[in-house]
Amino acid sequence: MTTTTEAVRQPSRPVLGRFRLPLRILGYALVVALGLLYVLPFVIQLVTGFKTDPDAASHPLALVPSTPTTAAYQRLFGLSRAGDGVPFFRWLGNSAFVAVLVTAGRVLFDSMAGYALARLRFPGRSLLFGFVLAVMAVPGVALLIPKFLVLNTFGLFDTYTGMILPLLVDAAGIFIMKQFFESIPREVEEAARVDGAGVFRIFWSVVLPMARPALITLTVLSFQGSWNEFTHFLVATQSSQYETLTTGLARFVSGGLGGGTQYPLKLAAALLSTLPVAALFFCFQRYFVQGANAGAVKE
Structure with a gap:
């Protein structure tokens, strides 16, 4: 009875071993994709802070500012010469x-x-x-x-x-x-x-x-x-x-x-x-x- 059971189970092992690595890779890829999707809004928020107003309005999802500037942070910290800072x-x-x-x-x-x-x-x-x-x-x-x-x-x-x-x-x-x-x-x-x-x-x-x-x-x-x-x-x-x-x-x-x-x-x-x-x-x-x-x- 034991031999018959082992004979039935043995053919399934190579099949599981064959798909184990692809399933693991697929799982990791799915986790990485979800992680990047979650982090993307924060990256856009960070990058947009270094854009100009026209650049942010024209290319809101761009991950690289066309003309990087720190004008937004200067206004926040009261360093702007225009006197248009915020409290x-x-x-x-x-x-x-x-x-x-x-x-x-x-x-x-x-x-x-x-x-x-x-x-x-x-x-x-x-x-x-x-x-x-x-x-x-x-x-x-x-x-x-x-x-x-x-x-x-x-x-x-x-x-x-x-x-x-x-x-x-x-x-x-x-x-x-x-x-x-x-x-x-x-x-x-x-x-x-x-x-x-x-x-x-x-x-x-x-x-x-x-x-x-x-x-x-x-x-x-x-x-x-x-x-x-x-x-x-x-x-x-x-x-x-x-x-x-x-x-x-x-x-x-x-x-x-x-x-x-x-x-x-x-x-x-x-x-x-x-x-x-x-x-x-x-x-x-x-x-x-x-x-x-x-x-x-x-x-």
Whole structure:
């Protein structure tokens, strides 16, 4: 019986070996093609920043500028002699200020709320967690008018406080931290409790250092979300002094700073605005993946 089975299986081995290499080459070619297709818009964005306005309008997809120039970056950095620069550094400063404070607040408050929902036993805990999940299901655009009314009623409209305060706590961050804390063995906390540590001491000195992958994941997501936030800043501010990169570029693209297409200037500003988030992600990519896996799989 064994000999018959081996005789049946043996003819299939050369066939598989014959097509294994072509299939592998085809798979690699498909992956490379998809990768190039994904990178192509970023390459066009980078190249267009060194084009002139007529060149960018005539040849938008050209990968080599016909007359390379740094005029767009000179306008962004205020080095243009024509005096037609844009307030890029003000946008950058506002974005950095808001993103840093929002990220610090989310890491602190989301981790505390996630630990309370994961470990503390109190009445209404399941109901409260249900509310957190419900908030995640509500589209952000549905809350634009209520946000504006609340900020205007409390006198927070067109202030840094109104830009930062509503973003300090995030339902998705609470969910990620709760799932990670539930994967930590309870024996670690029980040993610290036997040594006389209280709830906050256990959270701060024992559990939180073990949650470094989840904290880094939350940091990256919070910084990216606050850096790229647009709709909240749109309804929370009106003055130009509070414009961030997203709102400033949106007004710029809509023609608020002059006529013409100005593709090189717009794409150069968009490219510079993506660099901080890209650098942060590539630096902490390994921890980001670990935190995402830990938050998705609960022991």
